[in-house]
Amino acid sequence: SRGRSQAEDLAAGKHVQSTDDLDAIEAELENSAPAAPVHAAPEKKFGYVAVCAGAGLEAVFRDLGVDSLVGGGQTMNPSTQDILKAIDATPAEIVYVLPNNKNIIMAAEQTIPLCEDKKVVVLPTKTVPQGISAMLAADPDASEEDNTAAMTDGFASVRTSEITYAARDSDFDGFAIHQGDYLALVEHQLFGTDQDLTAMLERLAQWEGHQEAEFISVFYGEDVTEEQAQRAEEIFAKACPNAEVTLLAGGQPIYYYMISAE
Missing domain, CATH: 3.30.1180.10 (Hypothetical Protein Tm841; Chain: A;domain 3)
Structure with missing residues (x-):
């Protein structure tokens, strides 16, 4: 429906009980492009970085709570440095990275030892739908262990x-x-x-x-x-x-x- 964001339509279809994450970010498509990366000090416990291509997909990830987006996908693999910049721009103590392509997982994992002031958790999502389902399952109030488990379970069934x-x-x-x-x-x-x-x-x-x-x-x-x-x-x-x-x-x-x- 035109009165709701695409992420709300998606969540409603899946009977997601909480809409707090969706209400928090209501970005229109033309405003969904990621901002220029800057170094951001931690402001919250969990932050999220996702790799995708397409204005609609970017808007869905934004609506679901993704802080920083990295352009890329099939035939457009971002570098480790590209992903690292997005992590640096994410104001959180623990940053989850969703590669959303099997060819990008390794580049994402290479950021882990390079990031000194934040913990990086790479969820090995191989497709954009897996990344979206992982974000639908994210719980900002959970422990790191429980949030990681919930997101992993979320994309494993897709x-x-x-x-x-x-x-x-x-x-x-x-x-x-x-x-x-x-x-x-x-x-x-x-x-x-x-x-x-x-x-x-x-x-x-x-x-x-x-x-x-x-x-x-x-x-x-x-x-x-x-x-x-x-x-x-x-x-x-x-x-x-x-x-x-x-x-x-x-x-x-x-x-x-x-x-x-x-």
Whole structure:
């Protein structure tokens, strides 16, 4: 709904009981870009850094309480120094880092010995939906141990699917991929290919309908129109009648859709 932030829509769909974190930060999309990094003295116990690309995804992370954002993702891996600057700009004693990509986890972990005045905890999130679910589970009043456990449990139950395209002819998991094909990936494994995006969505949605997910979030990318996205939401709602389906404007590059199921 237009009267609420995307993060509130997401949390409402998951029956999150507390909306304190969501009420705290209501940033509009145009104001969601991270500020220039500066060294920030601790003002609170927990702080959060997330890596993502796309104005909509940035806004969701901001609404969920992320302090500093690092631009990056598939084909755009930030450096350890980029992540360290974001940590320095986060006013907290303990800073959680959400890499949200398997290729960024190592760069994030390399910040741990480099940060002297703050404790850095890297949660090995491999996808943006995992990072969002981790933030939905964060508890500012918990101990470090309990908060880490809650966030880890939060993202561990998430299954991520992505639909992208083939930039060139290639071989993927033993399958011949042709330039321009639409590719569906489930947990980074090839699910299927198709020359029609809607057909690819329908195949993925039909499969998802047999997985018994309770909550499905569809994040649509910068190359998808709102009308196309609404059609995608309808496809998943029809194929997964027992799940609560939420549509969110992610604005991410490369991926037409990222689908979170849990």
